[in-house]
Amino acid sequence: MKKVLGALLGAVLAMPISVLAAEPVATAAVPAVSSGVAGQLTQLVFGLLLVLGLIFLLAWLLRRVQQAGPAGKGQVIEIVGSRALGPRDRLMLVQVGNEQILLGLSPGSITALHVLKEPVQVPSTEKPTPEFAQRLLEMLGKDQKDKK
Helix, strand or coil: CHHHHHHHHHHHHHCCHHHHHHCCHHHHHHHHHHHHHHHHHHHHHHHHHHHHHHHHHHHHHHHHHHHHCCCCCCCCEEEEEEEECCCCCEEEEEEECCEEEEEEEECCEEEEEEEECCCCCCCCCCCCCCCHHHHHHHHHCCCHHHHC
């Protein structure tokens, strides 16, 4: 755009004064240049909005497709228990069907340590943990049960 305006300004300054007074063509050419820039800017904004809309649409579709899949039902492999041995090493007890396997996990490797002949019965003394929002309300002293 600077080149176009510079060329117009150079052409106007090179013309004799009598030509400038006779022809008002140079003033008509300046709005045409600015409307072209406005058109390009409008096209750029609409293109950007189209791409952003497409990104949000694809993200929404991906989320819907992932929710439609199996949500944990029919899982064959289940983690029964886990114990940290160090900052990067741990033991895991995994149940596959009716068989339990003790695994050693370290960075870069998983080793089957022992296959248990009899499955270990884990007592279900875990109480269900409340949702984060419920816990936050309890900590703030605004339990929802108090509102009733």
